[in-house]
Amino acid sequence: MEGMEFIAKAAAYFGAAFCMGIGALGPALGEGFVAAKACEGIARSPENAALLTRTMLLGQAVTESTGIYSLVIALLLIFST
């Protein structure tokens, strides 16, 4: 039983690491695209910079949610086993 618990704990930590590593990939790419597009937009029309920045931050915060879900699941894996 001791060995099984050890294996389960190790598997949970591995799962948490993979969960964060792969789960952070998508949001990072998405946020990068959003920031790049916002940069282009600001370069094209600098007078709309404030509105563009606000919209960009909002879009990034919404894009980030999948990464946040993976963070929550990783925390569950670490702390509830």
Next chain:
Amino acid sequence: MTKKKIIWLFIIVMVIQVLLSFKLEYKINVGINPDTGKFGVWNTHHPTKIQDQVTEEFQPDLYLRNQGIEPTIYGSRKLYEFFQIFSKNGAINAFKLIRMILIIDIVFLAIILYMRRNMGSKPSKRQLVFEMVYGFIDDLTTETLGKQNAHFTPYILTIFLFILSANFIGIVPIPGFMEPTRNLNVPLGMGLVIISVVHYVSIKKSGFKDYLKGYAEPFFALAPINVIGEVSKVISISFRLFGNVLGGAIIMLVVSSLTKYVILPVGMNLFFGLFVGTIQAFVFTILAVSYIAVVIFD
């Protein structure tokens, strides 16, 4: 010259603190000593393992159970054992959470009542700040929901200000202070309230029959998926806020204990407390408004 001296003194004290704290497993406490009953400064043995620190900060009940400490019960033991059924040693966590919410509410009410008393047609500086925030949220609701739905503004403003102050209170450096949004119950409750408001608006707009008909939208077999979609709205909006605040708090705790609480926590508090807190409060508000807008302009 004196400023420079003060900064040097500060840095030297910091370096000494770092050097001292490397091998020590003690924590300095200030307050009333429970052993002698006198006011003063004393040391207690404190775990330096990060896992233990995180458990102590985020699951104090589990930490106490692991340490083998029995809670002191004030009042009836039967009542305590009755509540044990629902929450296994969850009392301390719930107490911390409710205490923080009460502190926020009281501070908030005091500020608002003070502002109301000193309101005038010739605004002071403080009044201007509040008018700016109100105008900002009012613009948001009137642009998204239309002029005829401006009565949503106070509700939206209350959500925004509550989440904002709840995220900001974590940066107050008092032991035991935490963001109420760190606990999943608070964002989940707010998300449930928002979804109830959305459904109330929907029923009020189209009547109960058409509201129920809306679930069988393309055809009847898709009704379960529509229900799941409604539930997932709550989960999405609340887990976003919860995950951001909790993740920020854990990162802050781990990195500050790695750097022995020197200087870096200030910057991390500025980022995770002020910046992320503001953005997440704003996102929560905007999503609430857009959920209502979807129902109104369907």
